[in-house]
Amino acid sequence: MRKMRWVAVMAMLIPSLAMAWPWSTDMMDQISIKPQHGPMGVRAFPDHSVPIPSTNTSMRVADRDEADAAKNPVPATPESIHNGMKLFEIICTPCHNYSGKGDGPVGMKLTLQPFDLTSDRIQHEVTEGHIFGYITFGGAVMPSYANDLYPNERWDIVNFVRHGLLQYSKDWLAKQASSAGAK
Numbered sequence: 001m002r003k004m005r006w007v008a009v010m011a012m013l014i015p016s017l018a019m020a021w022p023w024s025t026d027m028m029d030q031i032s033i034k035p036q037h038g039p040m041g042v043r044a045f046p047d048h049s050v051p052i053p054s055t056n057t058s059m060r061v062a063d064r065d066e067a068d069a070a071k072n073p074v075p076a077t078p079e080s081i082h083n084g085m086k087l088f089e090i091i092c093t094p095c096h097n098y099s100g101k102g103d104g105p106v107g108m109k110l111t112l113q114p115f116d117l118t119s120d121r122i123q124h125e126v127t128e129g130h131i132f133g134y135i136t137f138g139g140a141v142m143p144s145y146a147n148d149l150y151p152n153e154r155w156d157i158v159n160f161v162r163h164g165l166l167q168y169s170k171d172w173l174a175k176q177a178s179s180a181g182a183k
C-alpha cells in the first residue's frame, strides 16, 4: 500500500518536473509574432491585431540591385515619417546635416563629402529601394546601418527623406538664418 502511494506521488512529480502536463505549454507558445520579436517587431502591433501568414515581418535584400528594385512595404503615414525623422536626426545628421545637404560636422571631415539628400536625384530619380539599399549596405564612405536599424526603421527613414526632408530642411535653414541674424 505504501509503495502504491509512492508510485502515485512520483507519477505526479515526474511530469511536473519535465513540464509535461498538458497545461505546461500554454498559449504563450504559439506561432504569433510578439512585439520585439523578429526584424519588423520593434514597434508593438496594434491592439487586437492578429498576424496572418502574409504579414510582412521582415524585408531582407541580398544586395544593392535587389534593394534598388525593392518596393517600399511601409506606407508613408505621418507616424512612419515622424519616426523616420527622429532616426534621421540621430543617425544621419552628423554627416548629412539637418539640412540634408551633406555638410554636417562629421561629413565635413570626410574625404568624400556626403551627398545632398535634397537633390533631384535623391528626391525623384532614384528608387525608394535605392535609398533603403544605401542605408542597408552603405556606400564608398558611408557606413552600413543594417545592424543598427531594423528594416522597418530604414523604410521609415526612406519615407522621411522622400516625404518630409525637403520641408524640414527649409525650416531648419530658415531657423539658422534667423538666429544668425539675431546675433
Ligand code: HEC
Pocket (backbone or CB within 6 Å): 088, 091, 092, 093, 094, 095, 096, 106, 107, 110, 112, 113, 114, 115, 117, 121, 122, 126, 130, 131, 134, 135, 138, 139, 140, 141, 142, 143, 145, 157, 161
Ligand atoms: C559617416 C557619415 C555618414 C552617415 C552617418 C550617413 N551617411 Fe549617407 N552618405 C555619406 C557619404 C560620404 C555619401 C557619399 C557616397 C558614398 O559614400 O558612397 C553618402 C551618400 C548617401 C546617399 C546617396 C546615394 C546616391 O546614390 O546618391 C544616400 C541616399 C544617403 N547617404 C542616405 C543616408 C541616410 C538616410 C543616412 C542615415 C541613416 C546616412 N546616409 C548616414 C555619409 C554618411
